[in-house]
Structure formats: C-alpha cells, structure tokens
Amino acid sequence: MTSRDTKEQRLQESRLKRAKALAGIDPRRDPPPPGAVLADHAELAHNNTYDLLPKFYVDRAIVCRQCGTEEVWLAEKQKWWYEVAKGNINTDAVLCRSCRESKKAQRAEARRVHLEGVAKKRAKHGT
C-alpha cells in the first residue's frame, strides 16, 4: 500500500466519523450545521408528501446493503439525487460506490450481450 492510499483512507475515515456525528440532526426541524448544503424546496415539489421537506443536507453514513461497507453519502450527492435526479425523498442510497459501479458494469455487459444476440439474429435472417 502506498502512502497516498493511506492518506485517502484516513480522509474517508474522518469523513465517516463526522457523518456519524451528524446523524442525530433532523434536517426537517434543526437549524443547518456548518457545511450543510441547503435544500431547494421548488426542486423537491415532485414529492407527494405531507411530511416536512428537509431544509438542508449533511453528509450521511450509509451501510451498503450488498457488502456491508460503511460509506459517506455526501450532502452534495444527496442534493443531486433528490433535486436533480428527482429521487423520492423517502429513498436512500443503499449501495456503496463500488457495488453501484459493478452493478452498472453488469447492466452494460447484459446490454452488450443482448445487442450482440439481436445482431446475430438479424444476420441469420439474411439482411
């Protein structure tokens, strides 16, 4: 392991620790802590909910459903998910980055195989 990896790891760990310390905060009711990313309620209007909407996002510690890795879900990424990708406010990140990436790769591979099959079928039917 290089020293750069260790540094990266230390950074991840301190981020995780900070995210866990913020876990008790309620973004719907509490005032935003330093470093919070403010929410834009106009962008959250797609949520059909009577619940209060969050006023801000803070880094959150998540546990990957697939491999159990603890990871930080960054406040900026949450804002993107809920406000740009229009994710439902009641949905959470459930997979860590590496599981998400391998899932994406799997999907791409399945698609490639599918398209190959389609192309073969077309060739067989003589076009």
Ligand SMILES: [Zn+2]
């Ligand atoms: Zn994972």
